Amino acid sequence: MGKQELPLNQLVEGCVLSDRKCEELLYKCFYGYLAGVAYRYIRERDVIRELVNEAFLRIFKKIDRFAFDGPPEELEKAFKGWIGKIMANVVIDRLRSRKTLLYIEDMSKEQFKDIAIEMPDRLAYNDIIALLDCLPPIQQLIFNLYEIEGFSHSEIAKRLNMSASSSRVYLSRSKIKLMACYRHLMETSYGR
Numbered sequence: 001m002g003k004q005e006l007p008l009n010q011l012v013e014g015c016v017l018s019d020r021k022c023e024e025l026l027y028k029c030f031y032g033y034l035a036g037v038a039y040r041y042i043r044e045r046d047v048i049r050e051l052v053n054e055a056f057l058r059i060f061k062k063i064d065r066f067a068f069d070g071p072p073e074e075l076e077k078a079f080k081g082w083i084g085k086i087m088a089n090v091v092i093d094r095l096r097s098r099k100t101l102l103y104i105e106d107m108s109k110e111q112f113k114d115i116a117i118e119m120p121d122r123l124a125y126n127d128i129i130a131l132l133d134c135l136p137p138i139q140q141l142i143f144n145l146y147e148i149e150g151f152s153h154s155e156i157a158k159r160l161n162m163s164a165s166s167s168r169v170y171l172s173r174s175k176i177k178l179m180a181c182y183r184h185l186m187e188t189s190y191g192r
Helices: 008-016 019-039 046-065 071-099 125-133 137-148 153-160 166-190
Strands: none
Touching: 008 019, 008 046, 019 046, 019 071, 019 153, 046 071, 071 137, 071 166, 125 137, 125 166, 137 153, 137 166, 153 166
């Protein structure tokens, strides 16, 4: 989190009371984090900026719903999870409005099995982004929502107007595609 004048719990309380200074500080502290979440789905800087601002509008509107009863040292992690889900929902809404989603092909039962992807410890950030970019938009979206943001298949299905089994199919396909892209990346970049 960026430099701030107040502890996070006081910033949240101030935002609940519509304190503009607290809203400004919260915005400055978490803008980069939310931009990073948006970047997992969309690569256009101007669009990301717009989406982050839209997410903050939703955050400030719903901040009174944020509740945390755990230890104080876990507050920031819980808050990031909460605002990260809001950011992901804003991105989903944008992608849905672009109509870039939802085409399912037939898939054999063997391909439904979960596939583990093992990556070396030194895989660079740009390599990870390149791997995610190799996925079709719907697979990238569902992979990010499930594996990175922590949405369940039923949450994804509800949000994207699909069945939970379709979400599982897309996740499985994304893992298959990521493995193929990963092998190619290892062969070309790391000489394996």
